[in-house]
Amino acid sequence: METIVEKSLEEQFEEKIANEIRIEPKDWMPEQYRKTLVRQISQHAHSEIVGMLPEGNWITRAPSLKRKAILLSKVQDEAGHGLYLYSAAETLGTSRDQMINDLHSGKAKYSSIFNYPTLSWADIGAIGWLVDGAAIMNQVPLCRTSYGPYARAMVRVCKEESFHQRQGFEIMMSLCNGAPAQKQMAQEAFNRWWWPTLMMFGPKDEESPNTEQSMRWKIKRFTNDELRQRFVDMMVPQAEFLGLTVPDKDLKWNEAKNGYDFGDVDWEEFWNVVKGNGPCNKDRINARVKAHEEGAWVREAALAHAQKRAQREAADQAK
């Protein structure tokens, strides 16, 4: 007699992961997989939204109309990226209000890099070149992440992100080819952003508790340290091209590993900023909460208007 062996839901899920079949919103998934994704995607979305603040700081002071238009466009892209990602997270059963509340209450995190201030125009160049460069390094593998809506959102984000990096590099190049004071400005911005950018890849592998499970579920494809190494290898030649000095006395080419050896990140600073004690943590959240609260009447009015119109239409049809 033939016996049909029913595969458990968990086995079916694991089989899909093993065979590179994407998981879609209504598919069964382990609760921990769902939780990990909600945490990671919403954190990513919050980073895009909070990331508008340090750059928005310079829109009114951009040095030319062209730069202003470009920066405005870039900041608008970041808003778009946040929205793609919030939608992806919502397919997992969380709500927009919930995510925003978690950001405002401090329960949800966002990338620590946005807790550093943008002191000069060169910081805008450094952010585009370094921070968006690091973001691309993190995000390209996420286009193949195992959760379908997240992967699709990342494809859109990555397409747009390379403009961001190039405009940043161009700002740096203009400054580096300019007067000595401008070159100095570029170097100082580079010094300010280099180490915080290396922190963007997250804690060292041995101190990253979520990495192993995320790799197994193919949410992550590379470890934090692998991506950090790749980033350094990619950026050092670009810095050399610009004539900038990497602010790391331990940086040295290592022929054997075909990559650079580099100094240790100041992990104490990293954890301190994660815990909320960076230079701008409070400003960033206050700015978000203020914008959200001051926009409440607009959201309510739009909804009331839509409801009134719908009622009027229904009444007209009933006539």
Added chain:
Amino acid sequence: MSHQKEWPLWEVFIRSKQGLDHKHVGSLHAADAEMAIQNARDVYTRRMEGVSIWVVESRNIHASNPDESAAFFDPANDKVYRHPTFYEVPAEIKNM
């Protein structure tokens, strides 16, 4: 008024150029259809990705159940004769 705070969710479909189908690109929140179309323009077509936008309130979408997809799509499983490769055509026959 205050009990319903979140704007409804809309699914967005975009025709990238004349001659192609509208394709699902993602979702967004908006108070009504008009705002959903304007938001879709700003969120999903900043680089000329579309010539036409459809929006549908997400709650109006009905979907097949993925847990039953094996049984649901079963009728097509054993009908290989629906594919042209099922049929043998002698090598001498051209243009078929």
